Amino acid sequence: MSVISRGFGGRGDNDDARIPPGQHETYDFPVLSAGPTPAVSREEWGLDVTDLDGAVTRWGWPDLMRAPSEEFTVDIHCVTTWSKLDTSWRGVRVRDVLGDLATEAEYALVRCYGGYTTNLPIGDLVDRDAWIAYEYEGDDLESAHGGPARLLVPHLYLWKSAKWINGIELHLDDEPGFWETLGYHEYGDPWLEQRYVGD
Amino acid sequence: MSATERAEGAAKTESSGPASRRGPIRWLPARLRAARMETRLARTLVLDVPGWSGHAPGQHVDVRLTAEDGYTAQRSYSVASPSAQDQVELTVQRVQGGEVSTYLTEIMLPGDQLEIRGPLGGWFQWTARIRGPVLLVGGGSGVVPLMAMLRERVRSDSSSPFRLIYSARTPDHIIYTSELHQMGQTHPDIQISRLYTRSGLPDDTREPGRLRIEDLPPPGNEITEGPSRVYVCGPTGFVEHAARLLVDRGYRSSDIRTERFGS
Numbered sequence: 070m071s072v073i074s075r076g077f078g079g080r081g082d083n084d085d086a087r088i089p090p091g092q093h094e095t096y097d098f099p100v101l102s103a104g105p106t107p108a109v110s111r112e113e114w115g116l117d118v119t120d121l122d123g124a125v126t127r128w129g130w131p132d133l134m135r136a137p138s139e140e141f142t143v144d145i146h147c148v149t150t151w152s153k154l155d156t157s158w159r160g161v162r163v164r165d166v167l168g169d170l171a172t173e174a175e176y177a178l179v180r181c182y183g184g185y186t187t188n189l190p191i192g193d194l195v196d197r198d199a200w201i202a203y204e205y206e207g208d209d210l211e212s213a214h215g216g217p218a219r220l221l222v223p224h225l226y227l228w229k230s231a232k233w234i235n236g237i238e239l240h241l242d243d244e245p246g247f248w249e250t251l252g253y254h255e256y257g258d259p260w261l262e263q264r265y266v267g268d
Numbered sequence: 269m270s271a272t273e274r275a276e277g278a279a280k281t282e283s284s285g286p287a288s289r290r291g292p293i294r295w296l297p298a299r300l301r302a303a304r305m306e307t308r309l310a311r312t313l314v315l316d317v318p319g320w321s322g323h324a325p326g327q328h329v330d331v332r333l334t335a336e337d338g339y340t341a342q343r344s345y346s347v348a349s350p351s352a353q354d355q356v357e358l359t360v361q362r363v364q365g366g367e368v369s370t371y372l373t374e375i376m377l378p379g380d381q382l383e384i385r386g387p388l389g390g391w392f393q394w395t396a397r398i399r400g401p402v403l404l405v406g407g408g409s410g411v412v413p414l415m416a417m418l419r420e421r422v423r424s425d426s427s428s429p430f431r432l433i434y435s436a437r438t439p440d441h442i443i444y445t446s447e448l449h450q451m452g453q454t455h456p457d458i459q460i461s462r463l464y465t466r467s468g469l470p471d472d473t474r475e476p477g478r479l480r481i482e483d484l485p486p487p488g489n490e491i492t493e494g495p496s497r498v499y500v501c502g503p504t505g506f507v508e509h510a511a512r513l514l515v516d517r518g519y520r521s522s523d524i525r526t527e528r529f530g531s
Contacts, residue, residue, distance in 0.1 A: 072297045074333040074382045076375045077341075091332075091342045093367075100504040101528050103391050105511035105521050149344045150330070183521065213508055251390035264330075265388065267292040 087144050088152050089259040095151040100213045103247070107182040107212070107233050114217045116201070117180075119238040120170050128166065133201065133218065136161040141200065143223035145230070146259040157207070158221060160200030167237070171195050176243045179220055180236035187231050187246035188255070189222065191239065197224055201234065226257040226264070295332060295383040296320060298356065300376055306443040310361040310409060311373040312348060315384065322351035323387030324395050325416035326499065326527070329356065332383040333368060343368045346413035346501075346527070347387065350420040356384060359443060361409035392499065392527040396424035401488060403495035404432045405479075405510050407502025411443055413527060414501055418451060418458065429457040431495065435479050435506065437466045479510055487519045495519075501527040 088094055116128040140159050146152045164171070171177075174191050193199065202221040203210050210216035215232025222229050228248050249255050254263040262268060298315040305311050323329075328346045349357035362373040376382070394402060394417040402421075404414040411434050421430050436442050442462060452460035463483055464476045474483075488494030498519055500510050507528045514524055 072334060072381050072383050073336055074371065074376070075380045076377075077333045077335045077371050091340070093341060093343075099528065100508065102526060104524050104526050105515050106508060107521070150342050213504070247391075252388065265293050 085154070087154055089146055089262070091262050091264075092146055092150055092152040092259065095153055098153060098156075098214065099147065099149075099151060101147065101149060101228075102232065103185065104183060109182050109212070109217055109233060109235075111217045115235060116166070116218070117236040118167060118170060119236065121174055121239050121241065126170070130217070133161055133203065136165055139200075141198070143198070143221070145221075145223055145227050148226040148228060148253065148257070148259075148264050152259075156205070158200065158202045159204035160202035160218075160221060163199040163201060163220070163237075164195040166201055167195060167239075171239060174239035174241065176240045178238040178240060178244050178246060179231045179234060180238065181231050182233040182235050185231060185233070185247050187229050188244055188249055189225070189229055190243075190256075193222060193225065194237075197222070224258070226254075226259050228253065229257050293385050293388075294319075295385045298382055298384045300378050300380050300382075301355075302378060303376070306359060306445075307361075307441055309373065310359055310443050312357055312359045313372060313376070315356045315358065315382075316354060317356050317384055318354055320352075320354050320356055320384070322353060323347055323356075324390075324393040325350055325420040326393035326413045327387040327389045327416075328413070329358070329384050329386035329388060331358070331368065331372075332385070333371060334383070341368050344388070346416070348412050348415050348419075350416060350423050359409070359412045359415075361443075389527075392501070392525050394420065394497075394499065396420060396426040396428075398497065399428060400496040401429040401493060402431070403485065403498045404430065405435075405484075405498065405500045405502075405514070406432065407435045407479075407506030407510065408437075408441070408529075409443065410500075410502030410506065410527070410529060412501075414499060415444055415447075417499065418448075421458065422451060422455060427457065429459075429493075431459045431461070431485060433461045433463065433479070433483060435463045435465060435502070438464055439469055479506070479513060481513050481517055484513060484517045486517060487523075496523060498524045499527075500524060502529065504528050 111130045114130050118126045138161050142157045144154045171191050179187050199222045203218040219232040220230050220234045257263050296317050296319050298317040301316045302314040328344050332342045334340045345358045348359040360372045363369045406414045448460050451458050468476050507526050
């Protein structure tokens with residue numbers, strides 16, 4: 070059944086093949102989060118990687134700076150229907166942070182300053198493009214956008230790219246994160262419009 | 269609602285709507301029953317949505333428009349009305365160059381149709397089951413989901429004290445102005461404060477300007493009862509600023525729930 074909105078012409082300039090279904094291009098950078106922005110300095114920032122056996126490897130800011138980083142340009146897609154094309158970042162690949170730890174784990178639960186969590190299959194972090202990003206458009210990543218460092222997994226809706234990341238827990242079983250328990254899709258592929266539970 | 273933060277675990281128990289459903293949330297046809305301008309830019313749309321089973325105040329919906337040639341556009345809007353069967357009210361503010369908001373505010377006529385999906389968002393919501401004083405802080409059209417909460421508070425048997433702090437550019441930019449005035453007059457437990465960033469009324473004692481820390485009431489403590497839960501909604505810059513002031517004012521981050529309007 071098709072419902073036509075009488076008088077809606079459509080602009081037709083949204084036909085860029087890089088825009089997933091149901092999305093539209095935005096030129097600013099909206100900020101969306103569930104509470105106040107946590108203030109975390111680079112000095113106090115840390116990332117705890119928790120292995121299946123509970124062993125914790127802590128990454129401090131100097132560790133992140135010593136790791137091989139790369140500049141990359143990606144398109145990002147928010148479930149609230151905006152997409153932003155050609156955003157440029159600097160970061161460290163998640164696979165370089167996890168190293169040998171991720172070989173047996175199936176899922177990751179990502180934790181953040183402020184308490185936010187999100188879950189992803191481990192393959193999306195190590196076999197696909199995924200980074201711990203700390204620069205945006207050549208500048209230090211602003212706190213509103215997740216600074217000092219955030220996860221960036223551009224092939225999934227942006228709520229998976231957790232801001233203010235401070236932990237990656239490796240698991241054998243999937244454990245839903247914050248939005249995933251509040252009605253959002255467990256995986257979140259923008260090209261399949263996996264916005265909400267059951268999509 | 270995208271890259272985000274903050275779970276206190278408590279969220280699960282308050283979750284309603286999508287999380288408790290099975291299968292995809294369906295698109296429902298909606299027909300415009302009536303519309304009214306709230307300001308020069310903001311229009312309230314009263315939509316008949318057969319099959320709509322209600323929502324929690326603060327939640328939003330996805331709206332989809334389809335053109336004759338099959339072109340579609342989709343956006344998220346907060347619901348302005350309290351929960352009701354088969355009916356949803358949205359208040360939409362026109363965004364310059366916004367194809368969907370322009371259609372909804374200027375072109376759509378009673379009888380015209382669109383599609384709606386929801387309710388969405390299990391975090392930014394208030395229901396009458398939640399006890400305790402509530403502080404609402406809204407900037408511009410960010411007042412819309414807060415109005416749904418106020419309307420629910422008035423309609424329900426809740427006795428929770430509500431305080432709305434509403435920041436707008438000028439008095440002409442205040443949405444729901446008469447209804448807010450009336451709420452403040454007729455409900456002793458509902459307090460409405462308007463602040464203006466550009467210019468106010470001749471007898472205002474407050475200098476126009478963006479939200480200041482002294483505009484915010486102190487949080488409750490063991491001795492004095494104050495707001496125990498805060499909802500902040502508005503454009504990104506406003507929400508960032510307001511949330512920071514609230515933390516400086518002594519509110520706990522975990523008591524502050526935010527919703528930010530992107531584009």
